[in-house]
Amino acid sequence: MALNLFDQFMSPTFLGIPLIAIALTLPWILVPSPSKRWQDNRLVTLQNWFIKSFTHQLLTPLNPGGHKWALILTSLMIFILSLNMLGLLPYTFTPTTQLSLNMGFAVPLWLATVIIGLRNQPTAALGHLLPEGTPVPLIPILIIIETISLFIRPLALGVRLTANLTAGHLLIQLISTATFVLLPIMTTTAIFTAILLALLTLLEVAVAMIQAYVFVLLLSLYLQENV
Template sequence: MTLATNLNLFDQFLMPKLLGVSLLIPAMLLTATLLYNPQDRWLSNPSTTLQSWLIAKTTKQIMTPVNKTGHKWSLMLMSLLTLLILNNLLGLLPYTFTPTTQLSMNLSLALPLWLATVLMGLRNKPTTSLAHLLPEGTPTPLIPILILIETISLFIRPIALAVRLTANLTAGHLLMHLISAAALNLMTMSPLLTGLTLITLTLLVLLEVAVAMIQAYVFTLLLSLYLQENV
């Protein structure tokens, strides 16, 4: 019984399929319909104005620590941020699927972008990029160990990006599932406890909305910091 319950609990993170075909890509493309397109209007409405203002402020915030050479990445990073936010929020709607709970998808986003920043650094300033592997003033006996540690920390960056995003979203969804199941079971036992549980669930949903946006921002910000080290 316990095994069946645990399997049902984690079924929400399985990739849905239709006729044997994965629905991951349609789920990702569905989020594009949530964006307002100001190009088909003569005058901006409050929604498009707010959207443009948020994008401008967020772009400035993310690209501030990056040199002018790396500003050409702003469109790519903002597109990534928008994609992650919309996909993270998609899972909070009923009868939907959250693509960003899949580690494979997050790795497919983190690995190429991280690799691009590393290759850019090796091409533009190879001496400075390699110097990051050995802090200045390191004692001679510790040089091989520190080089090994810094190399491992460099290659673990995309894995950390993907795992952080996956773990935070998965934990939040699991907690919401458990609390909603508890509220459903308490309906016939204690109306007071049911009300308190529903209030807790509502607050948790609001928290998950914030977590969805914050984790997308952190993912993009860390990539911009990796970019800053290599431009």
């Protein structure tokens, strides 16, 4: 029986309970928390160094007004990264392959950056819709184009994360299926595809990290324009 390859991206349920709720809660349970001792263990120290380096790199280009978003952006980065990495384990579900979830992350945060810009500096925020030095006949067209590009930003955020993770999971499933099918009949080819599968898995781990970073980085760039 031929299975649908996209069945792996359906939100599973058990006894009528959507398992996406458990998948969203699990990363916070796995993140190690600091102890009350003077010196933490190596894992917590490495985690703290990673969070500090990422937050410093993310907030360096921002004005001091944007530093209030440090906790939100850093937590979002760790959360999306944990979901992406846990989705690579066998018999697991990746919530970030759902466009609805990614849009739920992207739209409110993007809208918050726009509202902050309109509240604090409305002239500069509206000035982004019209580049300086634009010829007069092109002003209406450019305003329409820039407005459309502004409203496409959250859609691009959600679709980018969904498409990259979905494509990687589909490739892994296709190559793993080919490996099991070719193993009894073409052992040499199956070994080659198994090596390719291992390399693709490493690539998907890198993609999971990079996409979480890109998602939060673009949000910080949108924030930079409005603070």
